[in-house]
Amino acid sequence: MFPIINIGPFAVAATPLILFLGLLSGIFLMNSHAKKLSISTSTIENLILVSLIGGLIGARFGFVVRYWQSFTGDMLSALKLSATMFDRDFGMICALLIGLIYSQKKEIFLWQTLDHLTIVLITFMPFYYISQLASGDAYGKVSSLPWAIFVWGNFRHPIQIYLANASGIILLIYLLSTKFLKRRMFPQEGYQFLFLVTLSAFCSLILDIFYEVNKLIFKTIHVNQFYALIIILICFFIFLYRTKIKRTPKLIIFSEGEQNGN
Amino acid sequence: MIGNKKNLTIFFSLIIGLSLLSISVTALISPQEVIKDTAPFIGFYAPGFSLYDLNGISFDISDFEGKPVIIFFWASWCSVCKSIIPDLQSTYEKYSRDYIDIISINMTYQDQLPAVKAYVSENEITFPVLIDPTGDVSVSYNIRALPTAYIINPDGIIHSIIIGNGLTSAYIQSQLVLMEP
Numbered sequence: 322m323f324p325i326i327n328i329g330p331f332a333v334a335a336t337p338l339i340l341f342l343g344l345l346s347g348i349f350l351m352n353s354h355a356k357k358l359s360i361s362t363s364t365i366e367n368l369i370l371v372s373l374i375g376g377l378i379g380a381r382f383g384f385v386v387r388y389w390q391s392f393t394g395d396m397l398s399a400l401k402l403s404a405t406m407f408d409r410d411f412g413m414i415c416a417l418l419i420g421l422i423y424s425q426k427k428e429i430f431l432w433q434t435l436d437h438l439t440i441v442l443i444t445f446m447p448f449y450y451i452s453q454l455a456s457g458d459a460y461g462k463v464s465s466l467p468w469a470i471f472v473w474g475n476f477r478h479p480i481q482i483y484l485a486n487a488s489g490i491i492l493l494i495y496l497l498s499t500k501f502l503k504r505r506m507f508p509q510e511g512y513q514f515l516f517l518v519t520l521s522a523f524c525s526l527i528l529d530i531f532y533e534v535n536k537l538i539f540k541t542i543h544v545n546q547f548y549a550l551i552i553i554l555i556c557f558f559i560f561l562y563r564t565k566i567k568r569t570p571k572l573i574i575f576s577e578g579e580q581n582g583n
Numbered sequence: 584m585i586g587n588k589k590n591l592t593i594f595f596s597l598i599i600g601l602s603l604l605s606i607s608v609t610a611l612i613s614p615q616e617v618i619k620d621t622a623p624f625i626g627f628y629a630p631g632f633s634l635y636d637l638n639g640i641s642f643d644i645s646d647f648e649g650k651p652v653i654i655f656f657w658a659s660w661c662s663v664c665k666s667i668i669p670d671l672q673s674t675y676e677k678y679s680r681d682y683i684d685i686i687s688i689n690m691t692y693q694d695q696l697p698a699v700k701a702y703v704s705e706n707e708i709t710f711p712v713l714i715d716p717t718g719d720v721s722v723s724y725n726i727r728a729l730p731t732a733y734i735i736n737p738d739g740i741i742h743s744i745i746i747g748n749g750l751t752s753a754y755i756q757s758q759l760v761l762m763e764p
Contacts, residue, residue: 388757399753406754460624475620512591523598530609541610550602557595564588 335455343448347441354440354502364427365437372420379415383408432511439514443495446488446521454481461531478531487524491517511563515556522552623725625744629654629735630723634688634713637700642686642713647735651742651762652684653755654733656726659689659698663748664730668706674752675710682759685710690726692718736762 348366355362384406385399399406424434461469461478469476495517498506506513526549536544621628633643644654655671657664668687675685689699691714703712715721724733732745734755742762745754 384757388753388760406749406751406757516591516594519595519598523602526602527605530605530612542606543609546602546606546609550599550606553595553598553602557599560591560595564592 336452339448339452339455340445343445343452344441346448347444350444350502351437351440354499355437357502358505362437364429365434368420368423368427368429368434369438369441371423372416375419376412376416377407379419380407380409380412383411383415387411430510432514435514436510439517440495443488443492443517443521447485447492450481450485450488454479454485460533462533477533480528480531480533483528483531484525487528488521491520491524494520509563512560515560519553519556522549522556525549526553623723623733623741623744625741627741628739629733629741630720632720632723634715634720636711636713637703642711644739647684647686648739649737650684651682651737651759652686652735653750654724654735655685655687655750656721656724656729656731657687657689658694658729659702660694661729665702667730667748667750668708670752671750672706672708672710674755678755678759679710683755686713687711688713688715688720690718690721690729691716692721734758734762 348369351365352362381399387408423429424431460472461480461483463475464478465476466478468479470479470482471477495506496502507516526546529543529545529549532543532545538544538547621630623630629644631644633641635641644652653671655667657668659665671685671687674683679685687708687710689712691699696714699712699714702708724731728746730747730750732750733741734743734745736742743758
């Protein structure tokens with residue numbers, strides 16, 4: 322795997338670089354689409370930035386709180402420049418909460434925002450899986466197929482490449498259905514978000530069979546598949562809820578003759 | 584057109600059906616959790632090795648079973664390594680008796696042995712400093728940058744890998760908490 326990329330005298334950590342490129346690409350694509358539809362995305366960009374910063378600070382804070390005994394002797398060490406002292410789950414919760422608070426303050430429309438953020442997400446995902454290839458995370462089951470890659474002592478399914486390809490296909494579906502960003506994917510707000518998130522979760526669920534290490538729920542079900550199914554069901558129920566149309570009474574207009582009983 | 588509600592409902596129904604089928608098939612064909620191999624990666628058994636320290640005493644990774652151990656790869660020319668070592672030394676002095684072992688492996692095939700000995704002596708390092716003159720152990724641990732540290736749990740399984748300056752005393756203590764049974 323390639324955790325470090327050597328560029329001349331510099332050694333750059335590959336994973337954060339690839340993730341950063343993915344995020345930039347996603348924001349670029351979102352802006353391109355919004356520009357063609359004459360939509361301003363500066364508020365959404367600010368939302369992403371605020372959520373990222375809030376998430377990082379929250380992740381460090383969560384780590385310090387979780388292991389507070391480690392910091393009692395030297396509180397200043399909580400501020401050390403370290404890539405390891407982050408609590409990922411707490412950071413994600415903080416990023417979401419801060420994003421929600423910011424959205425409310427700026428009165429951002431939820432479904433339109435989610436549609437735009439989905440563009441960032443589906444562009445980011447192929448880069449995310451490539452970064453796993455660089456770091457060696459998410460290794461596949463042992464395999465003797467001709468395209469198996471040698472990872473950690475064995476030839477294995479290149480699960481990161483399968484997932485990157487699947488994410489790339491979803492991105493292609495999006496680009497084709499919007500005629501390369503010239504129109505909306507769906508006229509209704511929110512449907513793009515629900516459709517693309519469902520498709521991404523479905524691909525992840527299907528390809529999970531090729532993962533090497535899996536935690537199990539109920540002793541049989543792969544935990545990643547379980548979470549993907551939950552996401553799909555949530556999207557489905559949100560879709561059903563949004564398709565409910567309140568029926569209004571029909572206005573019946575009588576002609577003069579009918580009104581007079583003729 | 585796919586955007587109409589009927590088509591989307593069919594889409595969702597199909598996805599849910601296929602998902603349930605996939606989950607069932609996966610549960611049937613691979614129900615057990617995986618037996619882990621040896622590899623320089625989290626969740627795998629740590630690659631074995633046997634090296635000599637600066638005094639010619641042999642150390643084997645199997646000597647450290649039963650207690651968490653940090654394997655710290657470094658070189659005397661690596662400034663980030665040298666910034667971490669004092670913290671590592673104080674952690675070793677406080678915790679090595681009861682909680683965690685620390686061994687360092689100097690990448691001697693990319694370093695100068697006299698410089699290593701001088702550095703160890705000047706900084707009064709007391710944790711084991713093993714030398715890797717051929718680079719075989721560094722290769723088996725997939726060392727691509729310095730410093731790299733592996734934290735191994737009492738069962739010999741790699742618990743975490745830290746590349747760069749993340750190996751602080753606070754981080755080590757947090758990992759000890761996580762490794763508690």
